[in-house]
Amino acid sequence: MPDYYEKTCTAPVNIAVIKYWGKRDVSLNLPTNSSLSVTLSQDNLQSKTTIRADPSFSKTRLWLNGVEEDVSASKRIQTCIKEARRLRSLYEQQLLRDGNSEVVPLSEYNLHICSENNFPTAAGLASSASGFACFVYTLAQLYSLPNSLSELSIIARQGSGSACRSLFGGFVAWEMGVNNDGSDSMAVQIADEHHWPELIALICVVSDAKKAIGSTVGMQVTVKTSSLLKERIECVVPKRMEEMVKAIKDKDFDAFAELTMRDSNQFHAVCLDSFPPIFYLNDISRAIIRLVEEYNSTSCNYKAAYTFDAGPNAVIYTLRENADELVGLIKRYFMGEEREQIPSGFRADAVPIFEEGSVKQLIRTTVGDGPRVIEDGLLNEDGMPKS
Amino acid sequence: MPDYYEKTCTAPVNIAVIKYWGKRDVSLNLPTNSSLSVTLSQDNLQSKTTIRADPSFSKTRLWLNGVEEDVSASKRIQTCIKEARRLRSLYEQQLLRDGNSEVVPLSEYNLHICSENNFPTAAGLASSASGFACFVYTLAQLYSLPNSLSELSIIARQGSGSACRSLFGGFVAWEMGVNNDGSDSMAVQIADEHHWPELIALICVVSDAKKAIGSTVGMQVTVKTSSLLKERIECVVPKRMEEMVKAIKDKDFDAFAELTMRDSNQFHAVCLDSFPPIFYLNDISRAIIRLVEEYNSTSCNYKAAYTFDAGPNAVIYTLRENADELVGLIKRYFMGEEREQIPSGFRADAVPIFEEGSVKQLIRTTVGDGPRVIEDGLLNEDGMPKS
Known part of the structure; x- marks a missing residue:
């Protein structure tokens, strides 16, 4: 068993055909209307994220396209981490209740997060959707969360509204929901990536x-x-x-x-x-x-x-x-x-x-598939960006 | 008393500040909403029209910016002539009933109409508003119609919707009206041209x-x-x-x-x-x-x-x-x-x-005034365009 835990994933871009424009709650990214998008192939456009949890890390750090960002400055990223940690913590308690003796307290470890897009930001293509979807999906994998993709989409939505739709491949609706806490504002798949290959x-x-x-x-x-x-x-x-x-x-x-x-x-x-x-x-x-x-x-x-x-x-x-x-x-x-x-x-x-x-x-x-787990990570042995 | 009757008038351009966009009746130019415009000074932009009625004219003819147009091809122009003639005819009957012995049957004479704008059409400035307002106002003067400007605006409206607003100076509302025959869809003055000189x-x-x-x-x-x-x-x-x-x-x-x-x-x-x-x-x-x-x-x-x-x-x-x-x-x-x-x-x-x-x-x-009667006409002695 390693001292550290690490996962690397990729996530796709999506382009809406029924547009999201208007928030009824800015902090929770709750929309004023439902929207619907097509997930595009990751062969052309994708975000890639490696996250490592390690008890030896003195703080949580983030590198975005090779540049270190101040995690404490981004409320959106902090919200996603906090929500994923909460689910991990619930899961850890569940495991303990179920009699597992060696539950790793990953929810308490600091993280090193490294994220890249395979397309230039200068192209003006929105990278926040694929970026936050990838971030939340990778965290969920790292934490072995038992939650459904729609449940994870609620977290991604709080990072960037349209990110919730990038948790699925194919054709994806973001149901606006009615609850004030956003608990029913989530993405659902309408048809998968094999449905309409033409x-x-x-x-x-x-x-x-x-x-x-x-x-x-x-x-x-x-x-x-x-x-x-x-x-x-x-x-x-x-x-x-x-x-x-x-x-x-x-x-x-x-x-x-x-x-x-x-x-x-x-x-x-x-x-x-x-x-x-x-x-x-x-x-x-x-x-x-x-x-x-x-x-x-x-x-x-x-x-x-x-x-x-x-x-x-x-x-x-x-x-x-x-x-x-x-x-x-x-x-x-x-x-x-x-x-x-x-x-x-x-x-x-x-x-x-x-x-x-x-x-x-x-x-x-x-049309392409949803997030994938891959082998080739972005961090070196010391938990620092390879490039 | 001359053998022919002639009047020359000018009319201004107007620019809407509440926009007219949508007709509930295309033939009558009835709008889907009321609108409001500012009449601009005729020193810069105006249409000028001379109309002569003469029993010797074999047909009604129209010259627009020096080029003869086929009157029979323009339903809009024919409607305006027909409506003005109808009012003239009613007026002639009234004069006869009132004991006037020498009522000239102008409503029966053919017309020569000559119209010019003092601004180039190439500039892309809408000339139909000032043009139709000028046309209807000149006809009303020629026919000595007793009708109010708002009543005349109903005729101009049928030529070009926004033309109804060019019958007044200053600030002008076009009340959309509710009647199917358009009898209450007319222009009214909100304030005259001296109201807001700044x-x-x-x-x-x-x-x-x-x-x-x-x-x-x-x-x-x-x-x-x-x-x-x-x-x-x-x-x-x-x-x-x-x-x-x-x-x-x-x-x-x-x-x-x-x-x-x-x-x-x-x-x-x-x-x-x-x-x-x-x-x-x-x-x-x-x-x-x-x-x-x-x-x-x-x-x-x-x-x-x-x-x-x-x-x-x-x-x-x-x-x-x-x-x-x-x-x-x-x-x-x-x-x-x-x-x-x-x-x-x-x-x-x-x-x-x-x-x-x-x-x-x-x-x-x-901001400028409404249509004016002027002396200097566009037709020569023979009733043909001077230039």
């Missing part, structure tokens, strides 16, 4: 000069000032959640696409209805929307659906049969590759050609 | 590559597809109309400014909530919003308020004491005049400097 996500990393307002602050501005948010929360989203679950279960891309686009647009609409107004889409984002519209107009069925989070980057969902064509269009109009073909029926002048680098990076990926 | 409007004509969707089509898309419009129509606008009337009567620029900006933002929010989404603001528009926000942050009171119609052009309302400063800022950030001063407290890097010509034209104007 679905492809194209992530377009969009160039932007402007630093956008952060989502936590932005949500608060919207909740306080938008007179349209209430209608979205009370009437629109509940209906869309039902329709989206059905669309996913039926693998109905037409319904999935229209709901996805409409909900992205409405999220940005309530941002604009906020005061001062919040803008995340820029002229390149708008042109990507135009490109998807024109591409869809070449067929009677939807072939692609755009969605945008709190920034100008687009994620385009499409089916495998259309992916090459769509990649060609994005390269042609936003990445300076003029030789790319235009599909039949696509009017070449429907979208202006933007300069090379307008889309800085294009990531093609699929 | 108020200044800066019109920023913004460069844009993209041709935006027209407002008639856009409104229909929003009415049919936006799930947030109902809340705006039923709850938000009625309250804002009351607050805006009070702000204007009190000359309360703080209240006026915030309501103006919020309502512009909400109009663009319901456009974005439409499907497919409608975008009128571009990156320059957004930067103008940012500039106004930064300028307002230099004081505890609002110093300026932006508003945007169905295009990227901004209109900024401000008070006379701030106008020079604000003009300097717009010239510096959007018109390539780098030597312009920055006001104290304005952070120079809060707004990116755009290239010269991003704002193509800057028009500084004030």
Whole structure:
């Protein structure tokens, strides 16, 4: 038996198709509406975390992408540790009651936590969802917690709201819940990662000069000032959640696409209805929307659906049969590759050609699985980051 | 007494501060909500129309900015002529009943109509409001109609919705009405053009590559597809109309400014909530919003308020004491005049400097009066356009 206990895990990114925007409780990250997301493959985007518990550690330390952070400065991280320790402590008591003689008091040990993303933060892709999901999942593994993923999602949610959805692969709903303590605000899986293998996500990393307002602050501005948010929360989203679950279960891309686009647009609409107004889409984002519209107009069925989070980057969902064509269009109009073909029926002048680098990076990926336990850790023998 | 009868009038442009967006009856131009506008000075922007009625004319003809248009092709123009003729005919009958022996049957004569704007259509400024207001007002003068301006506004409304508001100077409400025939959907004056002489409007004509969707089509898309419009129509606008009337009567620029900006933002929010989404603001528009926000942050009171119609052009309302400063800022950030001063407290890097010509034209104007009768006509002796 080792003197120290260590686990390493990875967790995926998720991209919402019914958007989370608005907190009814900021401290607990309780949302004003339910949301639904697609978990993306970890082959392209993932967070990786190693956590070691060791009685010899004098304090709990955290390294994030190679830089040590002050754990005491992050209330969110402390909350996650505290909650996981509470569950571990309950579990230890249970083990003792069950007659186990050698229960290791892991809940009392300090931790060394090392976390990395395999994608650059500079890309502007939200890393807090995969990061906190990975952090909580790794802690749960380290502590051998008997709790379900939905129960763990309640902890991850307190780290970063949308992190709760990254505890599952496939298609995941975050049920907003009604309790004031957040005990029923958790993630549930709608369908697993094998359900709809034809679905492809194209992530377009969009160039932007402007630093956008952060989502936590932005949500608060919207909740306080938008007179349209209430209608979205009370009437629109509940209906869309039902329709989206059905669309996913039926693998109905037409319904999935229209709901996805409409909900992205409405999220940005309530941002604009906020005061001062919040803008995340820029002229390149708008042109990507135009490109998807024109591409869809070449067929009677939807072939692609755009969605945008709190920034100008687009994620385009499409089916495998259309992916090459769509990649060609994005390269042609936003990445300076003029030789790319235009599909039949696509009017070449429907979208202006933007300069090379307008889309800085294009990531093609699929629906993926939830967090994994892996062998290769990020800490050396002494419990310090390897790199 | 001449063989022909002729009148020439001018009419102003108006810029809404509570926006009109949505028709409950497309044919009658009945709106889904009331709206409120400021009439701008005719020194800068006006339409001018000469109408001659002559029994010798073989048909009714129309010249618009020097180009002859097919009157029979415009249902809107025909409706206005028909309605004005109906009122003239009633008036003629009244005169006959009152014992007048020489009543000229003007309602039966064909018309020559010549209309011009003193601002380029290319500027992207809506000319249909001033144009139809001028057209209906000139017809009413020609026909010596005894009807009130509000009654005439019902006719102008059927030409172009917002035209009804250009029949008055100063501050004008368009009461949406409830009747199906539109008989109570008309403009009323809230305060005249002398009420708030300190108020200044800066019109920023913004460069844009993209041709935006027209407002008639856009409104229909929003009415049919936006799930947030109902809340705006039923709850938000009625309250804002009351607050805006009070702000204007009190000359309360703080209240006026915030309501103006919020309502512009909400109009663009319901456009974005439409499907497919409608975008009128571009990156320059957004930067103008940012500039106004930064300028307002230099004081505890609002110093300026932006508003945007169905295009990227901004209109900024401000008070006379701030106008020079604000003009300097717009010239510096959007018109390539780098030597312009920055006001104290304005952070120079809060707004990116755009290239010269991003704002193509800057028009500084004030609150103005309603339609005027003038002498100098646009038709020659033969009833043909002078130029």
